[in-house]
Amino acid sequence: MMGRRFWSWLAVFGSFLYFFLPLLGMFMFSLRMKRGELSFEAYRVVLTDPQFQTTFLYSMVLALITIVFGTLISVPTAYWVRLKLPKLRPVIEFITLLPLVIPPIVIVFGYIRLYNTSSVLPLTGSWLGTNLLVLFGYTILSLPYMYRAVDTGLRAIDVGTLTEAAQSLGAGWVTILARVILPNVLVSVLSGAFLTFAIVIGEYVFAALLNLNTFGPYMFWMGGNRAYEPSALAVIAFAITWACMGLIQLVSRFSKFSQVKR
Amino acid sequence: MAFLELEHLEKSFGATRVVKDFQLSVEKGEFVSFLGPSGCGKTTVLRMVAGFETPTSGAIRIDGQEVTGLRPNQRNIGMVFQAYALFPNLTVAQNVGFGLRIKGQSRNDIDRRVTEMLTLIGLPELGDRYPFQLSGGQQQRVALARALAPRPRVLLLDEPLSALDAKIRVSLRDEIRSIQRELGITTIFVTHDQEEALSISDRIVVMHQGVADQVGTPFEIYNRPTTRFVAQFVGTLNLLDATVLNAATGQVSVGGTPVALNRALPGGGTSLSLALRPEVVSLGRHEGRNLILSGRIAEVHFLGSVIRVKVDVAGNMISLDTFNRPDLPPPAVGSAAEISVSERDLLVLAE
């Protein structure tokens, strides 16, 4: 018995070293910009860099629009499939899992081939088109998380009865979706949203191949040209990921709380 | 010397003593039930016998051998769990043969014993199935066969029936008992169901808050409960308030009627509760039942062969059972009634 606990502690401690050292490494490195002292100079340089500001803002806006668009496409579809087309569920589920199977680089390659300037739908030819394309791409990437979170959330509530109850009170489809269904799956939507944010904010392949100056390519460029700033960027990126996961935990804990109260 | 001996067993988890000074001797081939509500410590005692819990103090002996410090896998005990606990990756036959495989027996010996066991539990043709293909009752039979296959010295049954449907529960209960008799294996059976314990056991240990309140045959436990807890937990019980007139000779008064109990009464109080089972009370006057009480019919429940009547006697609600008689309709609610009891059948309970 004592032996088991010893080996367990050893496994946890070993993993801790492996996972903690790179975090410590990047943090320490990010403080060494000024010779002979530890300072937040690298952060100051990064945060005041206009390039950082524009690319970060760009990625953030993209992430937020992706979340809104993903919600708009996931919630009504998942709801409708549960309510009216349960036979279609396996098909839809399979489609939402495909982005985990097909590597993102293949998807974006397909975009470039299918929507280039000489095609029927020359999306890559214009600023708006390219941005729409990357937005749709990110929505596809987020589908496995977004759609499945919503679908799991819908499983917990009785969609049919809720709909009939709302209809009997005179609600139309838009009202039902916005006022009845969405609030009930809000926790799932938020979980999916934070995960989407974490994925989109530092995404590199889509942005680089579609020639967009988002945060991912910016970080990549910094990595090739600067010494200390990349570590500061990595710390920032890690903090964002951590915050997103923390928010997911917080939201789901809040939902448990509200269920107890109900 | 008894076959299985539990001596002064104590178990504490932190500051809570869940088993207190537990004493029990079980003869070879005896079927003993531990009966009590959840949290009374019955499962903890069983798990100490199995070796999953280490007693805080006390000793466990099987056939004269001290096993208190042995690991579960060194004790040669069979156990059946509440939730079946069949290995899902193994077929029925492989599950039953598991213990023999561990012992390193030859394939032929294992096959023979497995067939024997599967025949014993009445599922000889299911050897190739996987547990997930069986019903709950079938799984529990296989679990029983698995526990018995290595010829254990003691069989432990931890609420083996409580996950099953009511009908299967009764039939499997009888089957367990007949298999146990056939093999003559010393068995401890843990349950919270008094009917189960009464019907299956040679002896019952009624447990309450970590203490064995009473040990006895089902007949003794039911008819002569020694504590109020045992009397209330096992069977239905009526309580009558009585005033003590003379503690030494056992003279009391029930609602003004003097009653001679003809035995010394415990304690020095001026009042006590008398208990009586529904089936010792009769409606109307009867020969040999000389305590007559009058009251009013409060409820009548027609249960088929039995009619349970509740009579309000000076504020005490007395349940009694009468057999159904096609020529005699049940009494009407609200009518006056007399009930009669033999003084012998009145139980005086220690608190």
Added chain:
Amino acid sequence: MPAVSTTPSGARRRASAFLTWAGVLPFLVFAVLFLILPTLNIVIGAFRSPDGHATFDNIIALFSPSILAAFWVSIKLSLITALLGCLVGFLLAAAVVLGGLPGWLRGTVLTFSGVASNFAGVPLAFAFISTLGRVGLVTLLARDWLGVNIYAIGFNLLTFAGLALTYLYFQIPLMVLIITPALDGLKKEWREAASILGATGPQYWRMVALPVLWPSLLGTAALLFANSFGAVATAMALTGSNLTLVPIKLFAQIRGDVLNDPHLGYALAFGMIVLTGAANLIYIVLRMRAERWLK
């Protein structure tokens, strides 16, 4: 609101069927346009010559030495990080779930795994460079405290081994996240039943626990394989073009840097889909098996 008629005429029934399907139409159109068609375009392109004829030339070209080598490196990297990720992740999850450690550790490890499995790409490469690069924290500590120059004894972060070590940072946590529920599915009673039947701890693991977990373990290994096979950004940010992995080669091809035959690019992408698709298929099949047992 669709009208519910008690005597639906054919036309009305058709109309209501159309309305029913209309609810999922936006999703289907979106998925077809931006997921299925682009992928199909690649797959079909892999079997077409530049002038539009059906051909196997591109697939055959995949078997040229330089491309085979890229596939081999990618497969080796994915296999090694999948197996190591499985092994270490399993040990960590087993320690946390079954090791009798304090309860708070479980939540902490799971939350951190959620973070680390998503901390991939460019920043992850930076973290490892500043830790195990030539002037990284651990490199310097090893030199100053232990007197060991890890680069002098053959270590280099910008190689296959360094990349594998980096990939494990998201592979291990993913394993922990997926295998923890499976470990929770091991019932306490199985262990107790085995032990009362005479089995020792190792015998229980060999005869019951590992066979029960086997489909989950193997399935997760397949998933980790696909996960690492499709990764691009981490490898590019870490090693640049030092290592020729399939996705890096494809990236360069798309950029128009190296190959000037787009149809070979299609074939590369097609090869990737086949491998990750096969790995995921293994995962799904084994997962169904595992769930059947744990019912």
